[in-house]
Amino acid sequence: MTQTHKRRADARTNRDRILAVARDVLAIDPAASLHSIAKAAGVGQGTLYRHFPTRESLVLGIYRDSIDELVSLAPSLLDAFKPLEAFRRWSERFVDYGRKKHGVADMLRAAMTDQDFRETYWPMVDAVRLLMDACADAGEISKPIDAEDFLQLLALLTQLPPTAEGTARSERLLELAFHGLERSEDH
Amino acid sequence: MTQTHKRRADARTNRDRILAVARDVLAIDPAASLHSIAKAAGVGQGTLYRHFPTRESLVLGIYRDSIDELVSLAPSLLDAFKPLEAFRRWSERFVDYGRKKHGVADMLRAAMTDQDFRETYWPMVDAVRLLMDACADAGEISKPIDAEDFLQLLALLTQLPPTAEGTARSERLLELAFHGLERSEDH
DNA sequence: ACCTGAACACCGTTCAAGT
DNA sequence: ACCTGAACACCGTTCAAGT
Numbered sequence: 001m002t003q004t005h006k007r008r009a010d011a012r013t014n015r016d017r018i019l020a021v022a023r024d025v026l027a028i029d030p031a032a033s034l035h036s037i038a039k040a041a042g043v044g045q046g047t048l049y050r051h052f053p054t055r056e057s058l059v060l061g062i063y064r065d066s067i068d069e070l071v072s073l074a075p076s077l078l079d080a081f082k083p084l085e086a087f088r089r090w091s092e093r094f095v096d097y098g099r100k101k102h103g104v105a106d107m108l109r110a111a112m113t114d115q116d117f118r119e120t121y122w123p124m125v126d127a128v129r130l131l132m133d134a135c136a137d138a139g140e141i142s143k144p145i146d147a148e149d150f151l152q153l154l155a156l157l158t159q160l161p162p163t164a165e166g167t168a169r170s171e172r173l174l175e176l177a178f179h180g181l182e183r184s185e186d187h
Numbered sequence: 188m189t190q191t192h193k194r195r196a197d198a199r200t201n202r203d204r205i206l207a208v209a210r211d212v213l214a215i216d217p218a219a220s221l222h223s224i225a226k227a228a229g230v231g232q233g234t235l236y237r238h239f240p241t242r243e244s245l246v247l248g249i250y251r252d253s254i255d256e257l258v259s260l261a262p263s264l265l266d267a268f269k270p271l272e273a274f275r276r277w278s279e280r281f282v283d284y285g286r287k288k289h290g291v292a293d294m295l296r297a298a299m300t301d302q303d304f305r306e307t308y309w310p311m312v313d314a315v316r317l318l319m320d321a322c323a324d325a326g327e328i329s330k331p332i333d334a335e336d337f338l339q340l341l342a343l344l345t346q347l348p349p350t351a352e353g354t355a356r357s358e359r360l361l362e363l364a365f366h367g368l369e370r371s372e373d374h
Numbered sequence: 375a376c377c378t379g380a381a382c383a384c385c386g387t388t389c390a391a392g393t
Numbered sequence: 394a395c396c397t398g399a400a401c402a403c404c405g406t407t408c409a410a411g412t
Binding site: 010044045046047 | 394395396397398
């Protein structure tokens with residue numbers, strides 16, 4: 001039993017080191033091979049595979065904490081700002097974050113279909129719905145659209161190149177989307 | 188000279204056969220390897236590479252005709268419909284086409300940076316600008332946004348999964364974008 | 375000129391062998 | 394239980410050899 005415990009501790013240490021190393025390596029080269037990550041972490045390829053069977057699951061492991069933060073940011077923003085402003089800030093934060101941290105977009109795409117990812121995906125959809133419903137209740141948007149639709153749009157914007165031009169473009173397109181959400185004046 | 192001519196004819200035949208085969212193979216498996224395409228076309232890998240140094244350039248070769256059609260469709264639609272309706276129809280056509288024919292999205296991304304692709308990219312930007320300006324002149328949208336921005340948005344929508352759900356989602360998001368473009372009522 | 379296809383470096387993935 | 398790392402099938406790319 002102590003042996004089992006010891007083994008488990010080893011496994012956990014490995015997992016943590018893989019995550020720490022992968023975060024750094026992928027920050028430098030987003031397309032770094034899983035071989036190179038395993039080597040940099042000082043583990044065999046099989047060990048990396050045991051813990052993270054796909055590249056997406058590795059990225060998910062790296063950014064899970066940040067994603068939780070992002071989700072919990074939604075109610076905080078609603079406390080501090082008017083709903084539409086909160087929604088806008090949250091969306092900007094999301095896209096900014098997603099573009100800087102490579103692989104988040106692919107992870108979101110996987111979340112659409114892969115059962116393992118939905119536990120991370122749903123809270124994000126809920127965050128969007130929370131923000132959008134608040135805007136609707138306050139009368140700041142005409143009618144809320146599907147929360148998944150909007151989250152997917154944010155995920156797509158994340159895929160624009162991380163250049164200055166790409167960043168500016170995603171900001172403008174986000175502006176367009178919000179303009180589309182805003183209440184149309186009934187005349 | 189006749190020899191040179193004969194050679195050139197061979198090269199052209201090869202090129203055409205590669206394109207015809209690649210079109211079929213990629214329709215069945217969008218991720219088909221270049222090896223398998225070369226083999227299916229009955230040419231060496233080097234020959235495929237000579238004609239199409241990247242996967243994107245191969246996709247571009249396959250769909251260049253269709254892209255030209257799409258570009259020339261813009262003025263035709265403007266003749267037949269009111270500008271906003273024309274713009275909407277063109278956009279739907281674009282997204283529909285891009286999602287069905289895999290690889291078009293990657294090609295468009297390459298077009299953003301790669302010099303070789305810009306000759307195909309610019310006419311599409313021009314088509315978007317033509318449609319959007321017509322809408323603005325007719326007073327159907329408040330003010331035109333950057334044509335490249337909008338084209339990139341269309342390209343992103345193309346990346347949604349080619350399922351019934353993905354198709355419906357891209358339609359709804361396109362609707363959102365157009366709602367954002369439409370003239371805000373000045374009150 | 376143009377084509378062929380073996381060869382190269384590399385990728386994700388597996389699995390027998392160790393502890 | 395968990396880890397290692399050689400091995401496998403495959404990828405895009407190159408290039409000496411042919412015609």
